[in-house]
Amino acid sequence: MENRREFLGQGVRLLVLTGVAAAAWEHVQAGTPEAAESYHTTDHWWGFAIDIEKCIGCGSCVRACKTENDVPLDAYTFRTWVERYVIDSDDPDHPRVDSPNGGYDGFEELTGLPENIKTFFVPKLCNHCADSPCVQVCPVGATFDSPDGVVLVDKTRCLGCRYCVQACPYGCRYIDPRTHTVDKCSLCYHRITKGLTTACVEVCPTGSRMLGDLKNPSDPIHAFLRDHKVMVLKPQLGTRSKNFYAGLDGSVR
Amino acid sequence: MGVEGFIYPNELELQWSVLIVLYPFITGLVAGAFILASLERVFNVQAVKPTYRLALLTALAFLLVAPLPLQLHLGRPERSFEMYLTPQPRSAMAMFGFVYLWYLMVVLLLEIWLDYRKEIVLTWKSSTGPKRLLYATLALGCDNISPRALKLDDRIGYAITIIGIPSAFMLHGYVGFIFGSIKANPWWSTPLMPIVFLFSAMVSGIAAVMLLYMLMCRMRGVKIDMPCVDAIARYLFYVFVIDFSLEMLDLIHRLYEADESLKALDFMVHTRLWWSQVILQIVVGTVVPITILGLMQLVRFGEGVRRALYAVAGTLTVVGIFAMRWNVVIGGQLFSKSFLGYTVYKLEFATREGLLPAILLMVLPFVILAVLVRVLPPWIDTEVRTHAPTATA
Numbered sequence: 001m002e003n004r005r006e007f008l009g010q011g012v013r014l015l016v017l018t019g020v021a022a023a024a025w026e027h028v029q030a031g032t033p034e035a036a037e038s039y040h041t042t043d044h045w046w047g048f049a050i051d052i053e054k055c056i057g058c059g060s061c062v063r064a065c066k067t068e069n070d071v072p073l074d075a076y077t078f079r080t081w082v083e084r085y086v087i088d089s090d091d092p093d094h095p096r097v098d099s100p101n102g103g104y105d106g107f108e109e110l111t112g113l114p115e116n117i118k119t120f121f122v123p124k125l126c127n128h129c130a131d132s133p134c135v136q137v138c139p140v141g142a143t144f145d146s147p148d149g150v151v152l153v154d155k156t157r158c159l160g161c162r163y164c165v166q167a168c169p170y171g172c173r174y175i176d177p178r179t180h181t182v183d184k185c186s187l188c189y190h191r192i193t194k195g196l197t198t199a200c201v202e203v204c205p206t207g208s209r210m211l212g213d214l215k216n217p218s219d220p221i222h223a224f225l226r227d228h229k230v231m232v233l234k235p236q237l238g239t240r241s242k243n244f245y246a247g248l249d250g251s252v253r
Numbered sequence: 254m255g256v257e258g259f260i261y262p263n264e265l266e267l268q269w270s271v272l273i274v275l276y277p278f279i280t281g282l283v284a285g286a287f288i289l290a291s292l293e294r295v296f297n298v299q300a301v302k303p304t305y306r307l308a309l310l311t312a313l314a315f316l317l318v319a320p321l322p323l324q325l326h327l328g329r330p331e332r333s334f335e336m337y338l339t340p341q342p343r344s345a346m347a348m349f350g351f352v353y354l355w356y357l358m359v360v361l362l363l364e365i366w367l368d369y370r371k372e373i374v375l376t377w378k379s380s381t382g383p384k385r386l387l388y389a390t391l392a393l394g395c396d397n398i399s400p401r402a403l404k405l406d407d408r409i410g411y412a413i414t415i416i417g418i419p420s421a422f423m424l425h426g427y428v429g430f431i432f433g434s435i436k437a438n439p440w441w442s443t444p445l446m447p448i449v450f451l452f453s454a455m456v457s458g459i460a461a462v463m464l465l466y467m468l469m470c471r472m473r474g475v476k477i478d479m480p481c482v483d484a485i486a487r488y489l490f491y492v493f494v495i496d497f498s499l500e501m502l503d504l505i506h507r508l509y510e511a512d513e514s515l516k517a518l519d520f521m522v523h524t525r526l527w528w529s530q531v532i533l534q535i536v537v538g539t540v541v542p543i544t545i546l547g548l549m550q551l552v553r554f555g556e557g558v559r560r561a562l563y564a565v566a567g568t569l570t571v572v573g574i575f576a577m578r579w580n581v582v583i584g585g586q587l588f589s590k591s592f593l594g595y596t597v598y599k600l601e602f603a604t605r606e607g608l609l610p611a612i613l614l615m616v617l618p619f620v621i622l623a624v625l626v627r628v629l630p631p632w633i634d635t636e637v638r639t640h641a642p643t644a645t646a
Contacts, residue, residue: 076265083259097259097593124261133437139347140335157335160328162268163346169437171261171590175268180328237436253591 039193044148045215046187049224050123052247054208057082057121059106061200061209065125066104068188068199077174078102079185080125080200087251089116095251122252123209125200126151126172126185127233127241134164134173134184143182149214149242150189155181169234187211214242258594267586267598270606271579272322275614277428277450278578279319282618284425284451285458286312287361287417292488294414300484306631307469308462309365314622316357322614323349326606345431356424360417366391367410369629374398387628425454432581439514440585445503452496457574459489464567467560469626479556486563490546493570497539500577517592525587525595530580538573542566 065080066073082103086096100107103121110119132151134143142157143164158181165173165182176183188198192211196202201209212221224230228246234253235241245252256265290308292298324330340347366373374396377388426447433446463485470477507515522530545566549559583598601607 076262078262081262095593097591099259099262102262133435136343137346137435138341139344139349140332140339141341141344157332157339158329159332159335161323161326161346162328163344163431165263165268166586167435167437169590171263174263175266175328182328253593 038195041147043215044213046128046149046192047212047214047221047242047244048125048128048187049210049212049221049230049244049246051208051210051224051228052120052122052245052249054206055082055121055123056206056208057084057103057107058205059103060203060205061123062102062104064199064203065185068191069186071183072177073104074177075101077176077183079172079183080123082107083122083124083252084119085122085249085252086110086113086117086119087249088114089118092251118249120247120249122245122248123200124170124172125243126187127170127239127243128185128187130240130242131238133167133169133237133239137163137167139163146189150187150192151184152186152189153182153184155179155183158182169237169239256594256596258589259591260589260594260596261591264589264596267583267596269582269586270326270598271583271600271608271611272326272606272614274575274579274582275322275611276319277425277432277582278457278575279315279322279614279618280425280428281450281454281457281574281578282461283312283316283319283356283458284421284454285456285460286315286462287421287458288455289459289462289485289488291414291418291421294411295418298484300480301488303478303481303632304462304466304485306368306629307466307626308458309361309368310625310629310631311462311465311618311622312458313361313365314618314625316353316361317621318614318618320353321617322611325610325614345427345434348427349431352424352427356420360413360420364410364413364417365629366393367406367413370395370406371398371403372629391628422451426451432585437590438585439512440518440588441581443503445499449496449499449503452492452499453574453577455492456489456496457571459485459492460567460570460574463489463563464571465622467564467567469632473632475632477560479559482563483559486546486549486566489567489570490543490550493539493543493546497543500539514592517588517595521584521588521595525597526580526584529576530584534573534576534580538569538576542569542573545569 059082061080062078062082065071066078069079071077071079080102081099083097083099084103084107088094098107107121113119128149128151130145130149132143132145135145135151138144139161140157140159142154142159144152144154146152155176160175160180160182162175162182165175168184173182173184175181188196188200191198197211198209201211210221210224212224213219214221224246225244230244230246231248232241232243232245233248286308289301290305290312293301293305324333327333336347336350340350370392373388373392375398377385377392378396380388429447429450432441432450433443435441463482466485467477467482507518542565545562549562554562586596587598588595603609
């Protein structure tokens, strides 16, 4: 009798534990942390803030991003990159812009510049537009908006037709030469859904970059947006970009 | 000549190759050829009757090839069927498969089948062996060619042609929309794009059928039906004038409006697109053929001169429309979306998206057409077909 009770008890425990393990394993397998109890996609609305004045063009963000997200080291595949603008006040219509290897190795110092020159760095990444042209054009829905405001790509569905690359006004997308599918900044979705920040924000030595949850009223991004005059890139296109730049010069495209 | 000025790093690689140039070019020929065929059927233009079936077969030959350059271009071609299974309804591109299938299955194949059914059945009944099997299959096993059945065929065919005209408009206007709706690219983004594509499609399709008809007559040693070619050339001229006006309207509008992108586009036309756009497309491929065709409306040349001039004008027209497709697709990718720099397109040869596959893809429709013409001869039909009753009947 004792044995039978023990056996039943063991059996029930095994059943329960198997169920829990199966449920846990399902989450691990599915790779969907948002399905985990601690993260609810509808509770968040991610945005990004960049303080131009603080960027020193060191390229740490570019390197960290490539490492964290396994981005090919080619000079034409970037999830984030940094541009340097050099503007002569005598000729503001023709800014000189460069981004050697996307700023991966930082920038060489400019010497012998004339008097009336201003120069600054502009970090770029996917704008995670609320009305993204790339999501609109994808013929199979491989590029999609997550409920928490991140534009993501399902590599297992992407046809590699490149229509989204054409539709992105900001040049944020590239074709991964290994998979022949499109790739772009995911706002380190695998990190932010675990309560971490993005790799680029993590390594930025000057705090030029900031990830923010616009749905969280106590998130510091609200203070940033309140205290700075901010601008988005190409606002005339109506993409409702969620990358807010402070100190953005009108010449930046 | 490499990259000039600043382009975004991810723009270093050009996204759409010569294969995507072929796509609007080929679908344009399809739509144009079909609209020419419809002229005879719906608008009862008897003069172009000798080219009716040839135009339909040409449209079919090119339509069968139309998806191939797209398929070859895809990074993951094995997933292309997903566009049918899980189309994203907000995507302009997602509808291609449906528009294509509608046009192929409902319009073109059905119209050709109904039109040829009598000959197919007669050949089936009078032949033996594999040929008999082939035509029996083509007839779908139905051998009823009683006058009543044929009259019904003709009525249905007429209805399909009427559905077919807006379908042809849709097929190519839609291709134009794929480009015209990309607001990120000012070279493409214009509501005129679908209508410019449509009229240029009609131009190229009509010119192609005119050339093919003359060529086939010559190959068969048959006299060219000059009133027919004259009529086709006249339509070509009218449509070409509309097409050119629309393109010039677009150009003048851009120049006058002179928005931010103009500097980049203007520079491009003066440098990288000078040959393909200004010389090949506008001067050689448009102004010259329009002048020739226009002159022929005014001056009555001898038959030999007319034939030669039609051949020259037709060839230049097709070349010009190809250049137009090139300048839209490739030209639209030569400038950076930062408007601060330019890149180049390097056409490779024997690669997946190189010149060689492009040439093969352009030869393929002619091979298909040669087979189609053998199986379904477009010129044996000499008897006058009974037309469907008009609206008053």
